[in-house]
Amino acid sequence: MNSMTGFGRAQIQTAASSIKVELSGVNRKQLEIAINIPRGYAEWEQSIRPVIQNAVSRGRVSVSVTVDRNPDSSENTMFLDETRLAGCMKTLDRASEVAGRDLPLTVSDLIRLEVMTTAQDAEESAEELWPLVEPTLREALDAFLSMRSVEGENLKKDLLEKLSNLENFRSQIADLAPSVPSRLRDSMVKRLEEAGLPVDLGDDRIIRELAVFADKCDVTEEITRLASHFSQFKALCDSSTPSGRPLDFLCQEIFREFNTIGSKANDATLAHLVVAAKTDLEKIREQVQNIE
Incomplete structure (x- = not known):
């Protein structure tokens, strides 16, 4: 399990320049790659993008590449491009x-027009520097992925602890659920008798109505599905493949099961358990949003 949050940096120093690559990641539903490259090296983007795509499946990854010239290098001597x-x-x-008037050029104008450059600028093309940039990029990517992995393990531990709470709520609900129909039946009969409408429990019609009522209050299926969802949740936490989306889907299904239990059971004790379970589930859903 990997988090979508991470950071990685790598740098290489040459006689003429320093090349630094930084990667940072935050959560997103899809994969987004933002690349910031120095002017004159735009062609690197088509080489950088597939490297990230092959390593990351989800999240917003920002890649920054900087090339700083060594001010002490003789290759940084300014020269004029006369042509x-x-x-x-x-x-x-x-x-x-x-215009009908003189338009003089200043030094800053010459620099903007790229008339004044350095020997290093003239000699080191994007193609020539790429063999230095690529290993630096991969080193930064390794650090980035390592941090995501560590963060993912911490998220996994927290998720499993909260899932254990949900399992405890499910266990309590499973213990109380069988007695709910009989408690509701007794409560209904008592209210009818207090209203002056005594009920003959031996009447076949009453028996059928009570059976239908008990069936509507039965949450056995929901309890069984919760156990299945919890098992799948644990398996996804241990999976080496990206699990963020399926975990998010399971959270929705778990929420639906608890919600149905609260609606069908119509019991105050179970309602309190369901509310507590949904509160913990919401915390899980927030954490799942950070998982790749």
Whole structure:
């Protein structure tokens, strides 16, 4: 079992630059991948995305890649791209003619136009740097998945503890359920007698009505299904495959069974148990939302 929450970081240092990759994850119903890459290296995204998709099935994963140049590296010496500058100047001269006034260029303009670059920028392309980025990405991903696994184990422990409470509520309900029809029958007969309407319990019609009434109050099927749901819940907690969605579905089914028990039994004692069970179940559902 894995949590959808996690963080991983890895970094590699070269003579000319430092490459850092960070991954963070939060819960989502589907898989969402957000990738932040330095300008000029956009082609990395098509290589990064499948690496994440093969390792993660659900959640929002943010991937950040930064490339910081070493300020002491001789490869960071600024140089002028004369060919690009000549083209820019030609365009600027035409723009000046149209505007009817001089349009001077500043150093910041040259940088924005990428006329002034570094030797490292010119030499290290995205393709050349990728062999360094890929292992760094995978190292960060391993740390990210490890944290999700640890968090998942903590969630599993908490879920199983809360599930044990639900099993206890189910056990109490199973012990009380058989006596509910007889208690309700006695209560109904007593109310009729107090209203001056004595009931002959030997009357076949009364017997049939009481039998139908008892059948409507029977929650044996719901109790049996709860046991099955709890068993499946435990199996999913021990599964190595993503279990968030099926666990969420089981929570809905468990809620429905408890709700039906409360409606059918029409008994104050069982109603209190059902309310307590639904309260614990809601806590389980909140935790399940964080499971992959």
